[in-house]
Each structure stands twice: as C-alpha cells, then as structure tokens.
Amino acid sequence: MSRLQTTFQSLQRKNRSALITYIAAGDPDQAVSQDILNGLADAGADIIELGMPFTDPMADGPTIQAATQRALAGGMTMTNTLEMVRNFRVQNNETPIVLMGYFNPVYRYGCEDFIRDARDAGVDGLIIVDLPPEEDAELAVHAKAADIDMIRLVTPVTEDDRLATVIENASGFLYYVSITGVTGTASADTQAVSAHIRHIKTKTDLPIAVGFGIKTPEDAAAFKDAADAIVVGSALVSEIEDHAHGAKPRIYEKVGALRGAL
C-alpha cells in the first residue's frame, strides 16, 4: 500500500481529516527550507505538499508567487527539490510527500527521468497545475509504472461530464480547488463547496482534499465534515515572507493549531 493510502486509511479509522501543509522548496533558501520541512510532520502535518518553484506560477496568488521567486533567487533547481525529499526520507519514511508545480520544469527535466528520480527520492504524488487530463499522458504513463499518484484537480465549475474525465485515471486523492481564483486570495463558500464535495463522493472512492483560501483553524474546521483533507499553504508561507529565518516556530505553531481543529 502507498504512503498516501496508508495515511488516509489510518485517519479514516480515527475519523479525522488529514492536514496537508504546503511550503515552496527552497524558500527562503534550501537549508532553512529543509529545516522547516523536516519538522512539519512532528508539528502536525499528515501529508506534505512541496512546491516546485517556477518563474511563471499562473495559478498562484501573490504570497506563493513571492515564495517561489525567493526560492529561485536563492538558486533552487528541480534537482535540489528532489534532494530535499531524499534528505527528508532519511528521518521520515511514513509521511507522504506530494510535489506541486507547473509542467515546464518537469518537461524540461524529461518526464521519464523525472519520475525515476522522484520515485528514488521518495515522492508519493504529483500535482501539476497546468497539466489537465487531456495532456498528461506523457507524464502519467511513467508515474503509473512508478506507483506515483497523479493527483487531479476539481473546482466549483467542474460539472458532471467534466468530472468523469477528471476522475478517470486519477489516483491518490482529488484536490478540490475551493474558489475560482488563485491561491491564498478569496475565501470559499463553505456550504456550496461541501455540498459539491459530497456530490463528488457519490462518483468516486478517492479521498478528497480541499484547498485554496483556507487560512485559519476555523476555516479548516468548516470543511472537516465534508473533506478527507484540508490544504493550507499561503498562511504558512506568509510566515516565511514576514520572518524569514525566524519563521519555523511560527509555522509549527500554526500547523499545530490547524491540526487541533481537525
């Protein structure tokens, strides 16, 4: 069983939603980022989403744009991102890591090579924001062979006919983008999103994570009945923006509070 499956099953037995935390790899530099990453699970993260920095993060709001640009300015590369996962795995072989980013750096690395190196590093899943099901075969074929999950996105504007396309070949979990917008901006319509998630659950057995616009323990708690996992990113990343090298305890404190709300 994959780390993602094990994690979701174990949390289901405890009747608790998973907390997924996002940080950008290499923000503000690789050493500090590694240090934050290594302690996230102990702080309360059930699953870790690690952002692969890209120059043109079109689905991200100002906070995560700034985070990935700090990382790039610090010299972060795709190879370094995988190295961070490898280092994390030395001390943690249970917590799933999902890489999130945009297709061009993966494409440039080479889909087959990237999947091989990601598997060897200990990556469990991929969220490639600008790679819809219609275009993802060249990556998905290798991911499937390596047992790396291709995590797909659903949104408030995903109607049932579209949902069928998204669910087919999806694995790991579904990522519900709770707002029509970029990361860290507006707040979701909790009731409408929860209703939509319940509807999607009649079509698939995959766990459903909800993210974009969830900042506080209250936001997180509002989704815990409907969703199997809650993703928090910008609210954590903003601590790095505001406190740079002093961000770690503040991030862990937030993660703990979020975990407590689930």
Next chain:
Amino acid sequence: MSIENIQNSFMNGPDEAGHFGLYGGRYVAETLMPLIMDVEKAYKQARDDDDFWAEFHELARDYIGRPSPLYLAKATTAHLGGAEIWFKRDELNHTGAHKINHCLGQILLARRMGKTRIIAETGAGQHGVATATVCALFKLPCTIFMGATDIERQAPNVFRMKLLGAEVRPVTSGAGTLKDAMNEAMRDWVANVRDTYYLIGTVAGPHPFPMMVRDFQSVIGKETKEQMAERSGALPDHLVACIGGGSNAMGLFHPFLNDADVRMHGVEAGGHGVDTDQHAASLNGGAPGVLHGMRSYFLQDADGQIQEAHSISAGLDYPGIGPEHAWLFDQKRVNYVSVTDDEAMEAFQLLAKLEGILPALEPAHAFAYVMKLAPTLPKTERIVMNLCGRGDKDIFTIAEKLGVHM
C-alpha cells in the same frame, strides 16, 4: 508521399485537441478547462455561421477600413536594387495596426457567448488599444493588463486606452513586460471565469485561441493573394513578417501555406543578438516547452525556468511564440530569422525617408530583413512585407535611442 500531400497537410492544423504536430494543446488550470471548451464550442458554431462572418466583414470594411491597400514601394525597390517590394498596409487600419482584426472577431464571439466583461494583455499597447476600441464600440467593460515597464515605454497607448474607457492594470511581477501581463490576465480569468472573456492578443494560449486568432488575421493573407493576382496576375515570391507571438505573420502566411513556390520569412526580434542573453528569438534561441496554455518554443534555462526576453520593440518582447509557428519551424516550411535592435532602428529610419511611412518598431524588424533579402533577389521577384503597425507610438523610444530630448 507526394508533394501535394505534404502541401495539403500545412493547412489542416490544428487537430481536434488543438495540436499542431507536437505543439499547441491546452495546458491550463482545471478551473479554466470548462470555459475554454465553451469558447471552442462557441467558435466552432460561429465559424460555420454565415451571419457571424457577414457581421465580421461588414465591420471590417466600414469600421476597420479593410481591405488594406497593397502598395508597390517603388523608391524602396529602387534603393535596395533587387526584388520588387510591396507593403501590405495594415498600419492604415483603424487603431493603427493589425490587432484590430482579431479583436473584432473575438468581441463578436464574446457577445455570442453572453460574456459581460473583457480582459486582455498587451505589450506594445496596440492590442490593448484595439481591445479597448472594440469594447467601447460594443459597450463592454474592459481591463487591460500591461507590464509596468511597458507602461513606461508606451505611454501614448496607455493614455489612448484610458480615453477609450479601459482600466489599465499595471503588472509589476517579473520584468514587467508582456509575459507577466499574460500571467496576470490568466490569474484574473481564473478568478472571474463565469462572466469574463479573455481576448488574447496573438496566435498563442490554449486551443482554440491560436487557431481562432489565425482565422481572424487570415484576412490579411487572403486580401494579399487577391490583390497580387489582380495587380500582377501572379503569386508573390516571398512573404516577410515580424514575429513576437506571431499573429500578423500567421495571418499573412496561412492562406499561402500550400503554395509551394511562395517562400516565407518570419523575423524574430534579435535584441542585442541571438548569441547574447538579450533577445526575444524563441525559435532561433529557445527550446520546446509549456507556458501560457500551450506547448511551443520558449526562452528558458536548463532547469525549465522561463527567461526574460529583450527587444527594443515592446510588441515583440515575449519569450514564446505561437504553436503553429513552432510547427512550421520544425517542418521548415517557413524560414525563421532574426534581426537586432540596431538593425530595426536603422530600418525604421530608412523607411521613413524612402516612403514617408513611420513603421512601428515591430514591422521595422521585418523591413530590416527585407533590406537584406531584396538585394540578393532578381528584379523579377516580388516580396510582400506586412507593414502591420504604424510607428507613432514608438517615437519616444526612438528619440531616446537617438539621444534626442523631446
């Protein structure tokens, strides 16, 4: 395969999923997929609807001023001493460039789709002005995303857009140029997906935009073909057009792609030289990649990070190119070359003196290549260059470059 079959394939693209060979496609966030598929459906219906085209052609004639003239530039021909030079005068269109062609087509589509708000990105400001113009005509609110750097170097067009009632939103991320404006427009679109139409300004972006913009711009090539047949009873021997995203070039080239004797030259912006890191030549200095909803050629480093383009011309200052050009480049159907900032400056000044025409800095790039090409050709051959925009907007940039204080 017979030569005829090979030729036929040049005009068949894209396929159902929007691919031109390896290129094109739809690489967008899931939030945009349903909407983009709606745009595709709406455009397919419009494309087969005579009423749609009747409205398009009536406004093209009465509002834009089409057909634009095809002008035999005798003084230039004599000066360069080789092939005959003809200019397709798309700088005489309403708003002063070819951009109005695809703005008209797209605003008619947005209206059919019942969209109530228009957004667009702009580099030189020509597409922004053209978008603001058709939005004024059809009373639709519009927001134009423009890089902060470009706002500075294209001040007259910024003021024009505002006079036309558009909101101009400065984009400060990245280098503050066209790429960043496009990122920000896509972010806005994701956030306003239900009521907003993104009026993309070139043959780029996710399918169906590259095909759709090409179809609207093809009026340039179709007119050229008819006008040349009428005037000389033959096809042109060479077509020359500048390329940023590639809309004016695609519009001129597309109707001729199956005419094997017509040679085509796409002129990229070489900035300080393609061998430096300061240029905008995506085909000659970039590599295949994925950005802004499409697979095409992009300026990028070994790690897949997109690099900033550089060109004296804001309209060419983009690190990518439309996917159909990427495919034509691989197929070697079109000869893609580049000219530098300095060569474009020289060409601008020469055209002003020879013909009394101030070209935009974008077609000044095309003319710089005509200056190289024409003298190598016999006097019996004919070159048609797309003079796709007028240069009034560029006089401040040129003054600065020449050290003139205005």
